[in-house]
Amino acid sequence: MSDDDDTTPSAHHYGITVSDLDESLAFYRDVLGLDVISEFSVGGEAFAEGVGVDGASAEFAHLDAGGTRVELVSYDPEGADRRGGMVNDTGAIHLGLSVPDVEAFHESLSDDVETVADGPRTTASGTTILFVRDPDGTPVEILEA
Known part of the structure; x- marks a missing residue:
């Protein structure tokens, strides 16, 4: 792929799945100082199929981190709890x-x-x-x- 190819991806957002959108939004907004861009919900068959979770719906908050969009998302149904990991764990994010x-x-x-x-x-x-x-x-x- 070349830089002028229509199939070359570019960054859109960094997503973090959270257990409580309101609590996490307060942290990222009030503690870290990120500005809220938008808040919205998504559901329906196409969404559930797209994320590969039967019957899924989700609430989202998009925040501006100085030109980088951070997406907080809270799913229904919730997935497995993977809290407490360390930054050196394979697959870890930060x-x-x-x-x-x-x-x-x-x-x-x-x-x-x-x-x-x-x-x-x-x-x-x-x-x-x-x-x-x-x-x-x-x-x-x-x-x-």
């Missing part, structure tokens, strides 16, 4: 968000926001990182490149 000052971001967090370490760390590559967990335990990397 969302990476850049901030100008990770230390200031860390200091702004309320005590109920779970962090992986007790504060930011600067890696050998010179990148300062801090991993937080959303309400379902999904890791979100906050970084200062």
Whole structure:
């Protein structure tokens, strides 16, 4: 495939399945500061067939992460609970968000926001990182490149 080929994919969104859309939306909007683009529901036979889940319907929230769209989705019926994974687990996902000052971001967090370490760390590559967990335990990397 070449860059001018109509079949070459381009990024549209990064999706995260959540157990409680309202709780997760509050975290991504209020704690991480992402702007809500839209909220909507989808159901019906074509949707269920498209996602491969019998009788599926879902509620969605799209958020703007500085030009990257983050999609939060809550399914009915719910699938298996895969919380508590580590970033080095095969198939693990995480969302990476850049901030100008990770230390200031860390200091702004309320005590109920779970962090992986007790504060930011600067890696050998010179990148300062801090991993937080959303309400379902999904890791979100906050970084200062």
